[in-house]
Amino acid sequence: MSTQGTHGTHGTQGPGEGTAGSAPGRRALLGAAVLGAGGAVLGLPATARADERHGSGGGGYRSLPKPTIVGHRGASGYRPEHTLASYQFALDMGAHVVEAGDLVPTKDGHLVCRHEPEIGGTTDVAAHPEFADRRTTKLLDGVSTTGWFTEDFTLAELKTLRAKERIPANRPHNTLYDGHFEIPTFEEVLRWREEQSRKRGRQVWIYPELKHPTYFRKLGLGLEERVARVLRRHGLDGKNAPVILQSFEPTSVERLDELVDNPLVVLLSAANTRPWDFVETGDPRTVADLVKPAGLKEIASYAQGIGPTLDLVIPKDASGNLTTPTTLVRDAHKAGLILHPYTMRNENPFLPANFRRGTDADAYGDAFGAFRTYFATGIDGVFTDNPDTGVLAREEFLKG
16 A cells, blocks of 8 residues: 555456456446435445445454454565565464555566565565666656566566565664565465465455556556456455455446455545546546545445545644544545555654654654554554554553
């Protein structure tokens, strides 16, 4: 997950990952699915509508513990992000759900787990002279970006690389693990999830994100169809499957709603930003428009939740201190949506100013105090790089 929009696609089929067709008649059923002022669709409460289409109790997403602790890219506060080691550590620390996969495609159509398609900051690719000529500059969602991109590598080539810590200035201890872990594929993540579910005697939940869907669709590397195909192959595309899908692009989530019955979440960046698919299609709305009641009602017609930046829940003042909570939690719940905001981290630079302690960039601040403050707003869960801190903070909060 990123603090900026990420983004939809179609096209070239990777090995075993052909385009999945949409369920016939689904859009006809959903066309009128816009919540009214009373929170009802076709005479059903908002939560009932979500339960019917995308699962709830009996193993569905609404049965997850609340507040839900989501391991952000695994336990990325302790291991290089988006590695099986990071995912495993998050589970071992007690995370209820693991964000196993920011999904991006390879040149030959496989889905792999990287924070961004540009991998210079998260792998040792720069140390591989055989790939020196792959370094290039591309326009990624309107931003000129220089580096190495997954879509220019085959899966076999990416498997020769090793992951490294993305923010070593803040997490120098994580650099101990640089060079030890491969880039996992989505298929490997799903096999890992199945193995861990068997070992633990319960379903392990994961929370993949589709990255830059519009960008990849233009390259002929559609993400939604590939994700749907892989999930279907593993029997994980149903309404109670333990896989929540998310994207910063609303139209990507709408496309997923045509392809799978998994619970779906729209990610929301800063209030003054526009999702990149909106930029591409000329939709003038900003995130500030989407978090208004009308915008939330529209989201609820195709998604079950939102993943807002924490600043949309409690804004900060000019000094970086938390101010008064917005009405977002109340408004989203009224629309029948769950909220899983992002991202809680222990280190000082990532905490609100009033919870920082000392001046060291890699020192921990009062993360427990910040967790308590956010939990008190009524959020349904939170993404965190430090699942152990989140789990303990949750336990203390529930005890009162």
